[in-house]
Amino acid sequence: MQGYRNLSIEEALREIEHRIGPYIGRGKVADYIPVLKKVDPDQFAMAVTTVDGREYKIGNWDTGFSIQSISKAFNLTKALGKRGDQIWKRVRQEPSGRAFNSIIQLESENGIPRNPFINPGAIVIADLLHEIFEHPVEEMLDFIRKLAQNDSICINEEVFQSEKDSGAGNYSSAYLIKSFGNLHSDVHKVLSTYFALCSIEMNTLDLARSFLFLANHGRLLSGEEIVSIQQAKRINAVMLTCGTYDNVGEFAYRVGLPAKSGVGGGIAATYPGEFSIAVWSPGLNEKGNSVAGFKALEDFTTLISKSIF
Amino acid sequence: MQGYRNLSIEEALREIEHRIGPYIGRGKVADYIPVLKKVDPDQFAMAVTTVDGREYKIGNWDTGFSIQSISKAFNLTKALGKRGDQIWKRVRQEPSGRAFNSIIQLESENGIPRNPFINPGAIVIADLLHEIFEHPVEEMLDFIRKLAQNDSICINEEVFQSEKDSGAGNYSSAYLIKSFGNLHSDVHKVLSTYFALCSIEMNTLDLARSFLFLANHGRLLSGEEIVSIQQAKRINAVMLTCGTYDNVGEFAYRVGLPAKSGVGGGIAATYPGEFSIAVWSPGLNEKGNSVAGFKALEDFTTLISKSIF
Amino acid sequence: MQGYRNLSIEEALREIEHRIGPYIGRGKVADYIPVLKKVDPDQFAMAVTTVDGREYKIGNWDTGFSIQSISKAFNLTKALGKRGDQIWKRVRQEPSGRAFNSIIQLESENGIPRNPFINPGAIVIADLLHEIFEHPVEEMLDFIRKLAQNDSICINEEVFQSEKDSGAGNYSSAYLIKSFGNLHSDVHKVLSTYFALCSIEMNTLDLARSFLFLANHGRLLSGEEIVSIQQAKRINAVMLTCGTYDNVGEFAYRVGLPAKSGVGGGIAATYPGEFSIAVWSPGLNEKGNSVAGFKALEDFTTLISKSIF
């Protein structure tokens, strides 16, 4: 579309491999739970999968990491796919303009979270998953395995335990939502599901593959429809406006792709109609996004001269 | 790019002409200044201009209206073009998550406005224009006339006076920014410039033409560069994440184009690489965006099956 | 002290009995739990006990009611008496300038509640009671029975159950405090204690008697010291600045006595050196204070020409 392509995907990845070194290890590894803190910060991976079936990868692409908030994109996909636009009665789709765990807005806005990617919104989506499925964790895990074509993807139990033990802030949000009548199942069950899905481990190639349907009009490469074309576009829109915590404006400005990040250091992005891309490096900036990952994505869209803008 | 095109631009506009009737006149005409309140709500216009030189228009496309906050996109363009990324030291590029005139965030974030499209951010940009130009209003008016290819575009003096007389909230913001040292010129002069540019009148075709450079890699159709390719992309990114007040998420979700709206009922949007589009209808939703305009843009991107997502 | 006395206590109470009729039943009975909602609003009682041993009472003075937040004054007394000024490391003593259940301040002030009478502060005090006592509910009940000289005072189990079932907002606050490390015992145990003490039933005379030590330099009439003179003064100071929700300024202005109110419709006040006074009527104003009770106290201090100012 833009016609200003400089490098091919392969050339761009090779260039990034050369350049990214000084950024790896920068920032701060997530430390709110002990097990995340132990991750070696000197790791970096990037993987691209295209709608015409090509795959590219560099760095530690087969090392598993905690997907954390990236799981919120899968949860939104399933909730939207099953329930359609009625989910927007219980969660909005506006950027929060605040840190990801703020509960201030939640109180002033009557328990309707700003969007499905801040923690309170993701808790409401997890509550919806409890209404949709009898066993939401199993269903979601199967779903993600299918998207990633990898049956060995599973939950890291140590991370899961730690999340539950240190999740007082999320319990606070969940009870606040409940006090406004916007959480229907048991708080502890819903949060257990939420934490379990945050504790899923995937590698960078898994992640790129599992986001490809969002670049492919809602379909797997096999042709199977995951969500409708319209819904795929809309999930991309929500990712662009709300997917990277309080960095969404800067991310749109510098990278220009819809994306969802996690404090495990992963970021998954899509270029509608062409490819999905995942990146991972544990060091985080002060907004909770991977420093090297953010930089690599910025370089990538610059080098191949493609962004949605 | 998406390949799911149903209707041509011309067919889509004709279809919208048929459908939009029930939405015209809905919502509430801006009433914070008396002269805006007098506008006849039963008006609607839409215009599209393409990078290959075609133009389409329907409804009251040659009726002038107050562009209001849409001027902020022109001001940002000029400030970014002249000063580059250093402007981001004085204004951020994150969605505010709040109503457009909120000064709460301004106080808690030390006088650095969230983005150039909320009023405080636009005031900082107006202050920058005072540093760049000796006569900022004249310079900006010339600039807009050139973009729109219409030398008769001018300021509505009655609106300008009203803005100044009823602008206590903006004076409050400007002095607050000054108290943090982020406003360098005289408050009254800066606000006079800000109000003058908000009071510019254009018609819908003018507006579509004047945004075309943002869809054309920063250039006029003549080839003249207005801003660099990178800067054009970035202005589009800021419009997408911050351009439609506290509707940005819903707008991205339903329309899927970078856009800037104004309380005069206008909205200008771009589809990078292909076209710019403007729409106008005075009735506003509770977030300050044109009801019929929003609906028409949603229908348009659905009918031609094109959005950036 | 002021020397402008008009009426004696007895005369003032008689006068209030005549005047207060139109105020009884005004306002809205607390309805956040069903059992409180069932209380007959057409009730009113007032009781005065003096440091020289006199007692006066009018209206339904021997009808028990739910003391609710008035229990927070007893809890503070015990925590301050046992731990002294070190409790102020975990809770401040400043008015909140907000509704009694707001958690916004809690988040922006790092989990240190503004004062011991807003819910989050009272939860921290309940947590302290768990550190001080093995069986805090039993200890506090014994303490209150001794103050009121009435061994039949007990917890209303129906209210207690309802509080626990509808207390999502308090669970949210407690977990938020815990997330900042300012709640040490188990959230559910601490809140059970908090709710149990809010569910105590006393009559108006019990209540006046149980506050007399605060007017008597910290001592029972028997001479037994409950808290030191300094601590009694300080509890009075905290009541004056924080005891009546977001009405403290107006209450000081119109009544001029340290007081603690509850949404059961009770208010207990002290006039240091002379008397304690309790009033009860279920109808609440929009800040959560008894309408007739507030009016009766205002009339009382006007009629006897005594206030701390």
Next chain:
Amino acid sequence: MQGYRNLSIEEALREIEHRIGPYIGRGKVADYIPVLKKVDPDQFAMAVTTVDGREYKIGNWDTGFSIQSISKAFNLTKALGKRGDQIWKRVRQEPSGRAFNSIIQLESENGIPRNPFINPGAIVIADLLHEIFEHPVEEMLDFIRKLAQNDSICINEEVFQSEKDSGAGNYSSAYLIKSFGNLHSDVHKVLSTYFALCSIEMNTLDLARSFLFLANHGRLLSGEEIVSIQQAKRINAVMLTCGTYDNVGEFAYRVGLPAKSGVGGGIAATYPGEFSIAVWSPGLNEKGNSVAGFKALEDFTTLISKSIF
């Protein structure tokens, strides 16, 4: 009243003279305007005047200083005296729970300031003075001279100029109040009055004398009524709940007297029925109250065993 008197006023002042040394010079002299910053921090004064005509003073009691926010108590007195309780339609009487210059509450509470002692509330009172008097500054200066029995009291012109030049925050508040329709006269005139009255210089004895009517049922010792008994009590109540910025709770707790402080380092307090007291030392704590002044008042009420609690 309490009967636990230890020391006489004279003995207490002598004791404080011995003790206060280490506190003088602590804290930070106000630096928001250059002229205040030049004040020698190593100064301290205290003065007491009693309703039976005695006067006591220690330290630099005859050194003039900028009364700053203490002027707000005089302004409130005059506005309340002239207009009565109807002033409370335009300003409330609740503690703000926030820093003295916060404009956040102002926005969320529709331009009705929380109380007359935060800056926005004092600006509304200054606006009222413009409705009451043709020449409010002259009238207020005459009034204060009469209260202090000192015709040489006047405005420090250098401070006045500096206040106007550095008052962007107050301009911001004033325009915000105006945007809600709660400021009727010209913003610049009202603020000029406000700044002029903040720039009055008095010495510590002047200040003690000028607050004596609040301890003397609203009357000068000559018998002349300044405000009614009720109004005097109410001004004391507002001082107790709102007079010492975000220290009111701690001040009530530690000192236990109604008081108004200023960032010039002065604090004036009253003990209704007995005496007024003023203290001055330029070093401020982080809430804007004099460190040595606060400590001296705490020691004073402890040593003479008198507080309103």
